[in-house]
Amino acid sequence: xxxxxxxxxxxxxxxxxxxxxxxxxxxxxxxxxxxxxxxxxxxxxxxxxxxxxxxxxxxxxxxxxxxxxxxxxxxxxxxxxxxxxxxxxxxxxxxxxxxxxxxxxxxxxxxxxxxxxxxxxxxxxxxxxxxxxxxxxxxxxxxxxxxxxxxxxxxxxxxxxxxxxxxxxxxxxxxxxxxxxxxxxxxxxxxxxxxxxxxxxxxxxxxxxxxxxxxxxxxxxxxxxxxxxxxxx
Amino acid sequence: xxxxxxxxxxxxxxxxxxxxxxxxxxxxxxxxxxxxxxxxxxxxxxxxxxxxxxxxxxxxxxxxxxxxxxxxxxxxxxxxxxxxxxxxxxxxxxxxxxxxxxxxxxxxxxxxxxxxxxxxxxxxxxxxxxxxxxxxxxxxxxxxxxxxxxxxxxxxxxxxxxxxxxxxxxxxxxxxxxxxxxxxxxxxxxxxxxxxxxxxxxxxxxxxxxxxxxxxxxxxxxxxxxxxxxxxx
DNA sequence: TAGATTGTTAATCGATTAACAATC
DNA sequence: TAGATTGTTAATCGATTAACAATC
Numbered sequence: 001x002x003x004x005x006x007x008x009x010x011x012x013x014x015x016x017x018x019x020x021x022x023x024x025x026x027x028x029x030x031x032x033x034x035x036x037x038x039x040x041x042x043x044x045x046x047x048x049x050x051x052x053x054x055x056x057x058x059x060x061x062x063x064x065x066x067x068x069x070x071x072x073x074x075x076x077x078x079x080x081x082x083x084x085x086x087x088x089x090x091x092x093x094x095x096x097x098x099x100x101x102x103x104x105x106x107x108x109x110x111x112x113x114x115x116x117x118x119x120x121x122x123x124x125x126x127x128x129x130x131x132x133x134x135x136x137x138x139x140x141x142x143x144x145x146x147x148x149x150x151x152x153x154x155x156x157x158x159x160x161x162x163x164x165x166x167x168x169x170x171x172x173x174x175x176x177x178x179x180x181x182x183x184x185x186x187x188x189x190x191x192x193x194x195x196x197x198x199x200x201x202x203x204x205x206x207x208x209x210x211x212x213x214x215x216x217x218x219x220x221x222x223x224x225x226x227x228x229x230x231x232x233x
Numbered sequence: 234x235x236x237x238x239x240x241x242x243x244x245x246x247x248x249x250x251x252x253x254x255x256x257x258x259x260x261x262x263x264x265x266x267x268x269x270x271x272x273x274x275x276x277x278x279x280x281x282x283x284x285x286x287x288x289x290x291x292x293x294x295x296x297x298x299x300x301x302x303x304x305x306x307x308x309x310x311x312x313x314x315x316x317x318x319x320x321x322x323x324x325x326x327x328x329x330x331x332x333x334x335x336x337x338x339x340x341x342x343x344x345x346x347x348x349x350x351x352x353x354x355x356x357x358x359x360x361x362x363x364x365x366x367x368x369x370x371x372x373x374x375x376x377x378x379x380x381x382x383x384x385x386x387x388x389x390x391x392x393x394x395x396x397x398x399x400x401x402x403x404x405x406x407x408x409x410x411x412x413x414x415x416x417x418x419x420x421x422x423x424x425x426x427x428x429x430x431x432x433x434x435x436x437x438x439x440x441x442x443x444x445x446x447x448x449x450x451x452x453x454x455x456x457x458x459x460x461x462x463x464x465x466x
Numbered sequence: 467t468a469g470a471t472t473g474t475t476a477a478t479c480g481a482t483t484a485a486c487a488a489t490c
Numbered sequence: 491t492a493g494a495t496t497g498t499t500a501a502t503c504g505a506t507t508a509a510c511a512a513t514c
Contacts, residue, residue, distance in 0.1 A: 102328075109430055
């Protein structure tokens with residue numbers, strides 16, 4: 001349906017990149033149609049979820065065939081804004097910030113870097129690929145002049161909040177926080193956390209729970225195991 | 234309550250690192266008690282959510298005082314397994330993989346790297362910090378020998394699925410996928426996506442929606458704006 | 467004591483899944 | 491035509507928020 005300026009539910013937005021990359025592969029393989037059941041199997045969703053998700057987009061599936069892969073790629077790209085260019089700055093020129101600056105995928109997906117900033121006098125002026133590292137004091141000037149929308153926080157946690165404040169003050173519209181800490185921004189600035197350390201902790205936690213469940217399962221002599229197996233199958 | 238091997242709801246697990254880093258700061262500032270309302274204000278949750286979340290942990294709040302910050306840090310660390318060491322390998326020695334290998338935060342939080350792998354003959358053998366880059370063929374041997382639990386996928390999307398298969402075959406227990414694509418793993422292997430490009434797209438999407446909403450709001454002469462403002466305040 | 471704060475139950479909200487008529 | 495598949499409504503599930511008795 002895709003009514004203008006109606007924000008899609010967050011879980012849907014988070015699934016769109018998965019559909020996009022996967023269906024793009026299908027088109028590359030010359031597969032012209034894909035059904036909700038196939039997508040569900042391939043991506044680990046249910047077919048209901050797939051149909052609900054895609055019903056938000058401006059395309060129609062076809063009975064007995066499914067969705068046209070080429071069209072699907074096009075409308076998801078359009079919905080995600082994958083065809084428009086976004087302007088960003090990176091604050092923090094440590095390993096992570098530099099990796100972001102040099103990572104080809106950013107530019108390839110329309111995210112153009114307009115500056116790499118740091119506060120360490122030792123490295124200011126140093127070249128990182130095409131960028132020369134600039135002082136954080138220059139942030140505001142660059143953001144204004146280049147109409148930068150997005151700021152990446154790639155500094156150590158103790159400095160993250162101050163960097164966020166500087167970005168907000170510079171007039172940034174959205175922040176991606178890569179630092180392992182909570183940062184606060186006023187509610188007219190969008191803030192999304194992408195903290196791989198938190199993801200790693202979540203992963204380690206999930207692994208531990210699996211192990212414990214397995215152990216418990218092995219130790220406990222389940223009286224009704226037959227029934228349970230039926231339920232699981 | 235913290236009943237053994239009972240997995241906490243995912244949203245709770247994802248909030249725990251936020252509580253942890255924030256309350257850790259409070260302890261460092263010598264603040265001994267914090268209430269659910271204070272935590273809610275500081276982290277952007279509701280006090281109900283805070284109390285619900287913390288009720289899963291093995292600690293008791295105190296009427297009129299709240300939660301003891303030191304104890305809170307301890308039980309969250311324990312629940313997250315932040316005090317145990319985790320063994321990982323990194324596959325892909327591009328900018329991102331190398332940044333992960335060199336990032337001090339990993340080791341500081343108990344994630345120990347046991348190898349950095351790549352398939353490019355040009356860079357195999359090269360030193361990256363203390364690691365020398367090894368061929369992906371050596372993956373299985375290292376994972377078995379060092380009892381590695383976690384694998385990081387830091388290769389370009391076209392190679393990601395094959396790397397995932399190799400990690401699974403090597404007997405890894407969990408995978409953190411940093412590549413911008415969907416990868417599949419058998420259900421006894423935990424897989425978590427940490428794709429900053431997807432996060433950036435989500436951010437850009439949210440920014441666009443805000444803009445559009447603002448424009449719509451400015452253009453449409455809302456007849457009931459008075460009432461609406463009351464609701465918002 | 468009075469008032470603030472917890473822990474927990476109940477109500478609300480939103481997302482996922484199931485079901486099925488409409489369609490090709 | 492018969493059967494597979496969509497789009498959508500209804501049912502289920504789970505998470506968040508509200509409310510309030512118990513507590514210090």
